[in-house]
Amino acid sequence: MRFTADLHIHSRFSRATSRDLNLDQLWRWAQLKGIRVVGTGDCTHPGWLAELEQELVPAENGLLRLRREPPDGQVPDSCRAPVSFLLSGEISCIYRKGGRTRKVHCLVLLPDFEAAHRLNLALSRVGTLASDGRPILKLDAKDLLAMVLQASPRALLVPAHAWTPHFSIFGACSGFESLQECFEELAPEVHAIETGLSSDPAMNWRLSVLDGITLISNSDAHSASKLGREATLFDAELCYQGIYQAIVGGKGVAGTIEFFPEQGKYHADGHRCCGVRLSPEQTIAHGYRCPTCGGKLTVGVLHRVELLADRAAGARPEQAPPFWSVIPLIDLIGGALRVGSSSKKAETLYFELLERLGNEFHILLDASLNEIAARSTATLAAGIGRMRAGEVEIEPGYDGKFGTVSVSASEEDTT
Structure with a gap:
């Protein structure tokens, strides 16, 4: 099952x-x-x-x-x-x-x-x-x-x-x-x-x-x-x-x-107090110190994986199961409506969509984009389509600060 x-x-x-x-x-x-x-x-x-x-x-x-x-x-x-x-x-x-x-x-x-x-x-x-x-x-x-x-x-x-x-x-x-x-x-x-x-x-x-x-x-x-x-x-x-x-x-x-x-809050390296986010290469170049204040940087997950990895990016073991990267539906709705995710307008559409189409995972992963557009907006449907394709805009999280992962979609994308 x-x-x-x-x-x-x-x-x-x-x-x-x-x-x-x-x-x-x-x-x-x-x-x-x-x-x-x-x-x-x-x-x-x-x-x-x-x-x-x-x-x-x-x-x-x-x-x-x-x-x-x-x-x-x-x-x-x-x-x-x-x-x-x-x-x-x-x-x-x-x-x-x-x-x-x-x-x-x-x-x-x-x-x-x-x-x-x-x-x-x-x-x-x-x-x-x-x-x-x-x-x-x-x-x-x-x-x-x-x-x-x-x-x-x-x-x-x-x-x-x-x-x-x-x-x-x-x-x-x-x-x-x-x-x-x-x-x-x-x-x-x-x-x-x-x-x-x-x-x-x-x-x-x-x-x-x-x-x-x-x-x-x-x-x-x-x-x-x-x-x-x-x-x-x-x-x-x-x-x-x-x-x-x-x-x-x-x-x-x-x-x-x-x-x-x-989007995770420890993906990249950085120093939140100074608003500094760095790649692993930049961190090494700065001697693991914040280039602004000289304080110790928090080494993120990407850097740690790079240090311990013995395979190049893109390697995949045989029979490894798939995974699906998603953006929470409420965040996609907020982006499509150009309002905050916690706004009443976003929450109203969120629950309306669940009532019309089914649970959140079904909407994010399986529902027809045409059906999503018919029950919400073409912009939201296009955004979900881009998310499924991995076409996202990213500002990585660092040192306890969540990153942002968003989609840029217009109504023309669904036609």
């Missing part, structure tokens, strides 16, 4: 997240986006875990569904579809190793509540779990992996947003140069990495050491409306074991839906 999943999100118990991150809103936005399986996020937080146990009941083997779905009217008929949840969480490991401070974020996927309670008991002996939905623990990522496998041999640990500078396994500021360096003898138990918003599969394909490692993508959503800004397409049995086997074996992952990586 083919279905789309977003397995890395957060709840309202995490810092810097929206209050709308509750199960009802996640259920609603999953349907609006076109997502069949949603990670619960934050399963290490005792308050959120108790809420999950109260409001979710077993669905497909190892997956969960809402005990009581919200009343009709929350989701247009054109988008209505079943939604299942999978227990997940993110853990921030900060520790010393190899003479350096390491900061590695890890995504954990669990098959049942019993495994979640076993993992939380082990983690509670290391540090507090109640202060943040994404706990910060003085814990070696290798030791976390051992705890995850002790909680359940069917649990998975996936290095989260693997390339971002400050909190990832390959990050320029505190990361490692290989899975083996981080996880040592347990490295074979790491079957996947998460590409993150600032990289895409094509960038990861440049590293032969990642051959055989499954690439997955997720939103890392901090509000319900950000669900699905990245996601993974599975061709597997719809159950926990099906997802587990797809990730471990790789063949059940049929592709990923990606940000254009330049």
Whole structure:
């Protein structure tokens, strides 16, 4: 069965997240986006875990569904579809190793509540779990992996947003140069990495050491409306074991839906305080210092990939699944209408389109451009067409500042 999943999100118990991150809103936005399986996020937080146990009941083997779905009217008929949840969480490991401070974020996927309670008991002996939905623990990522496998041999640990500078396994500021360096003898138990918003599969394909490692993508959503800004397409049995086997074996992952990586806020090098954005070559020429103030530059994902890659750009391993780079529909609508993405005018057209055509992924990837034009504007349809063709205008993100990826389209483009 083919279905789309977003397995890395957060709840309202995490810092810097929206209050709308509750199960009802996640259920609603999953349907609006076109997502069949949603990670619960934050399963290490005792308050959120108790809420999950109260409001979710077993669905497909190892997956969960809402005990009581919200009343009709929350989701247009054109988008209505079943939604299942999978227990997940993110853990921030900060520790010393190899003479350096390491900061590695890890995504954990669990098959049942019993495994979640076993993992939380082990983690509670290391540090507090109640202060943040994404706990910060003085814990070696290798030791976390051992705890995850002790909680359940069917649990998975996936290095989260693997390339971002400050909190990832390959990050320029505190990361490692290989899975083996981080996880040592347990490295074979790491079957996947998460590409993150600032990289895409094509960038990861440049590293032969990642051959055989499954690439997955997720939103890392901090509000319900950000669900699905990245996601993974599975061709597997719809159950926990099906997802587990797809990730471990790789063949059940049929592709990923990606940000254009330049839109990620750590793609390029730079110094945000000075408004300086640099290419890897420019950074090297300036001795890794800001040419304006002399301060230390933040080395971005593109630079880090260049340092570790052993293949030229454009290399692609055999049988690598495809990926699709998209711009969020609300951003495309804002551009077509020449208004802000958060404006009432853009939001009105967004929900009208969903009601007329179906969920967001269908509109972005599959819907006929003629039909989109008939139900909205020719300019929007042309913009979606250009996005599908990769004909985009880019200003890369850097040092914590999101980039902009836009399309330039006129009505004549659809004729």
